[in-house]
Amino acid sequence: MRKTKVTFDNEKLHVSCELMRALAHPLRLKILEFIDMNDCIHVNKIYNTLNLEQSITSQHLRILRLAGVVEANRDGKYIHYTINYDIVEKAKRAVNRFLGK
Structure with missing residues (x-):
C-alpha cells in the first residue's frame, strides 16, 4: 500500500470548488454559451432570448460572477456581461489534466 502525504492549500481548494460548482450547472452553461455567441450582452437580452425568469437569470449570473467566470x-441602466476566458481556460485545462486528457 502506498502512503502519500495529502496536503491542500485550503484557499485554493475553496476557489476551485466554487469555480467548478459554478460551471457544473446546465443552465449556467447555457447562459455562458449565449454570452460567448454575443461577446458582450446585457442581462435583459439573456433572459428574454433564453426564455428565463429575470430573477433566475440574475441568480445564476451572480454565481458565475462570484466565481470569476x-x-x-x-x-x-443596463448591466453587460462578458466571459473571463482566462478563468474558463484554466478550468478546462484543470479538468482535462484530472481526466488524463
Whole structure:
C-alpha cells in the first residue's frame, strides 16, 4: 500500500470548488454559451432570448460572477456581461489534466 502525504492549500481548494460548482450547472452553461455567441450582452437580452425568469437569470449570473467566470459592467441602466476566458481556460485545462486528457 502506498502512503502519500495529502496536503491542500485550503484557499485554493475553496476557489476551485466554487469555480467548478459554478460551471457544473446546465443552465449556467447555457447562459455562458449565449454570452460567448454575443461577446458582450446585457442581462435583459439573456433572459428574454433564453426564455428565463429575470430573477433566475440574475441568480445564476451572480454565481458565475462570484466565481470569476463572467464580468459585469454597468452602462446606464443596463448591466453587460462578458466571459473571463482566462478563468474558463484554466478550468478546462484543470479538468482535462484530472481526466488524463
